[in-house]
Amino acid sequence: MIRVVDPGLDVATLTRLQSYQSEVDGSGTYPMQVEAAARMYGARARNDRSPFREVRTLLRGMCSGVERCMYCEDAPANEVEHVRPKSLYPELAFHWENFLFACGPCNGPKGNRFKLFVPPGTTSEYEAARVSGAPVVAPPAGDSLLLDPRVDDPLEFFSLDLVGTFLFVERHPLGSRERRRAEYTLELLGLNRRDVLVRARRTAFHHLRNALRSYVVDRDNKAAPSELAAHAETVRNTSHATVWAEMKRQHTKIGKLNELFAAAPEALAWP
Numbered sequence: 001m002i003r004v005v006d007p008g009l010d011v012a013t014l015t016r017l018q019s020y021q022s023e024v025d026g027s028g029t030y031p032m033q034v035e036a037a038a039r040m041y042g043a044r045a046r047n048d049r050s051p052f053r054e055v056r057t058l059l060r061g062m063c064s065g066v067e068r069c070m071y072c073e074d075a076p077a078n079e080v081e082h083v084r085p086k087s088l089y090p091e092l093a094f095h096w097e098n099f100l101f102a103c104g105p106c107n108g109p110k111g112n113r114f115k116l117f118v119p120p121g122t123t124s125e126y127e128a129a130r131v132s133g134a135p136v137v138a139p140p141a142g143d144s145l146l147l148d149p150r151v152d153d154p155l156e157f158f159s160l161d162l163v164g165t166f167l168f169v170e171r172h173p174l175g176s177r178e179r180r181r182a183e184y185t186l187e188l189l190g191l192n193r194r195d196v197l198v199r200a201r202r203t204a205f206h207h208l209r210n211a212l213r214s215y216v217v218d219r220d221n222k223a224a225p226s227e228l229a230a231h232a233e234t235v236r237n238t239s240h241a242t243v244w245a246e247m248k249r250q251h252t253k254i255g256k257l258n259e260l261f262a263a264a265p266e267a268l269a270w271p
């Protein structure tokens, strides 16, 4: 999971989203807003009509690799994901900053689960997801545990073990909010639990290392600029962008990577 940069949605599309949001906000009591958010979102976002065509296009461009899911970085992203679930936060159903682009295997299990630190600023946790039959009331004010890659840099919260397990490892001490946010995010999205992701990160590492080696060989053999650029493009298009980010971040601590980046320091600037 890697930081997402928002280039900004165009004003016309934002305005249309805001008009949908105003309809939800104006639909009555909180339970009525929850119902309106589900109904209106279902009607307006589940096809390729504007403004969601523009929303999807921009989100796609914000993904890493070849349009990979913003959570797992593995599967093609194809679903607009609400960071704060619209069933709990109908006031964010059409809110651009609440949108990510994710895959079904990430979006589905996450569902409406959403933990908060309540009250804000504390370390006491509250599960905001509504159980079936529970009264439809707004969640209390609180800080999200789930990392939002638009706002948080996930790599400040965990690092990827590149020398053994290819698991994410929390970086903050036990008992801290940062530690709990990392643990909760990894658990909710299954980023360490899903073996397919772990194996894919390991494969990406070998693939990226080989791409860098090939680049060095080609560069030293005076290959054409287009051939050299193709190596950088391979790196950029490889799934699991976190692996490349961590290779750059950790290279001085891993002998073989250190040698490789010493031979091609320019690759440290490849995104």
Ligand SMILES: [Zn+2]
Binding pocket: 069, 070, 071, 072, 073, 074, 075, 102, 103, 104, 105, 106, 107
């Ligand atoms: Zn995913």
